Amino acid sequence: MDSSLIQTIAVYALPVIFAITLHEAAHGYVARLLGDNTAYALGRVSFNPMRHIDPLGTIAIPLILYFATSGAFMFGYAKPVPVSFGNLRNPRWGSLWVALAGPACNFIQALIWGVVGVGLAVGGVDEPFFTRMAAAGVGVNLVLGVLNLFPLPPLDGGRVLVALLPPRQAIALSRIEPYGFLIVMVLVMTGILTRYWLSPLVTLGYGAVTAILTPLVSLL
Secondary structure, eight states: OOHHHHHHHHHHHHHHHHHHHHHHHHHHHHHHHTTOOHHHHTTOSOSOGGGTOOIIIIIIHHHHHHHHTTTSOOOOOOOOOOOOGGGSSSHHHHHHHHHHHHHHHHHHHHHHHHHHHHHHHHTTOOOHHHHHHHHHHHHHHHHHHHHHTSSSTTSHHHHHHHHHSOHHHHHHHHTTHHHHHHHHHHHHHTTHHIIIIIHHHHHHHHHHHHHHHHHHHHHO
16 A cells, blocks of 8 residues: 555544544534433443444545545545434424534534644644644544535435424425435535535635634734
8 A cells, every 4th residue: 555545544534533423422412412312321422433433434435435536535424323303302493403513513623623733833843744634634524514514314404404494395305315315425426516515615614714713823
């Protein structure tokens, strides 16, 4: 295996694993706050990645997509956190906040990796491995968060839209869920999703991270 490829995998390993697994843990944590203990009872409200890793979605699919797109795109998923939406104190609005928890967690992680990058620069650490990892942490989390906000079930954005729509339209949209992941992958592989959703919103996300971190950079 090419040494540059090994280094790339090493750089992205921690950002990808934590981006995916903490995304799922956030769903379970917010569900517990809003009345559903299903994920908590199963030990899924945890910062331990081993409780969330799916061999196919967390390891195999990201690597396959990395090779298939020559490093241009990488996506993965962890074992979905079980949520019994009927147990939520307010199932409709509770499901909205549970869905938003994952992308929100990714944005927070992007900020944390940004702070790490700033800390490395201030500390005079110019080791490429660590600076690339910090940059990868920002990028991976923004991509994962934005992708999950796409308004199509079973993605988080689809669940948010279902919560916001009137009952009849929400039921109609929910029926797409069994085919949603396949539709998303087709849109990704054809470049449509990247051009019209991922690229504009990830760029906006980078702008937001920069705006938030700029005062910190000024202080340091």
